[in-house]
Amino acid sequence: MDQMLKLDRTDFRILEHLQRMGRCSNVELADLIGLSPSPCYARVKRLQQIGVIEGFGAHLAMAKLGDFLIVFTEITISNHRRHNLRRFEEGAEKYPEIMECYNVSGGYDFLLKIVTRNVSHFHRVMDGLLEADLGIEKFSSYIVMRVPFLKHEIPIDQLFGEGRW
Known part of the structure; x- marks a missing residue:
């Protein structure tokens, strides 16, 4: 904190x-x-x-609004200079379908949560990212089959418990 x-x-x-x-x-x-x-x-x-x-x-109950697709996509950037990472971040932020973007450590650089109508809509988003010349070297995507639970609350007690107040 x-x-x-x-x-x-x-x-x-x-x-x-x-x-x-x-x-x-x-x-x-x-x-x-x-x-x-x-x-x-x-x-x-x-x-x-x-x-x-x-x-x-x-907090919207997406399933009640109709069919949709959630995809997690790992993005690897070809050049790891700060301005290259920032260029990707700024370009990705322009897509309303990209709900979350995390710069992570490990085998890839970014993890995106993308929500689209269907697979072809997802392909259009990815094609747009690739065509925007944002420095994407490679990507891997994982389609969410179901969401067993989803939490919106930060566990304040566990992270900032009484001993820390």
């Missing part, structure tokens, strides 16, 4: 509750964590201002 961020037990409790119940009112949140509404609101605003809370949104 950034040394400039001074978070206490109450801040972490706010974060835990907001992860589970992002739509709760300030009054409900204040009651849950044992603060009055004004200081609770001030803490939430502070957590937003310092960038710990990046935003609020809805």
Whole structure:
């Protein structure tokens, strides 16, 4: 955790509750964590201002919206200079189908999570990446067959447990 961020037990409790119940009112949140509404609101605003809370949104049940394809793709870049990696990152970010991009260590450079309508849509995305001359040397893709579970909450207790507050 950034040394400039001074978070206490109450801040972490706010974060835990907001992860589970992002739509709760300030009054409900204040009651849950044992603060009055004004200081609770001030803490939430502070957590937003310092960038710990990046935003609020809805988690969509994709399967209920229709068929789609999730593909994890490993990307190897031909040249490992920082500007070459950045060129790939900037180019990949332009594709709305690329949901997540991780620069990783190991046998390849990037791991992408791509969501498309079907296999041909995925091929169009990959063709676009290859044609954009982003320095891709090779790639391997893995189609997700099913998602046994998906978590949206960071395990605050396990990562930043009470002993660290």
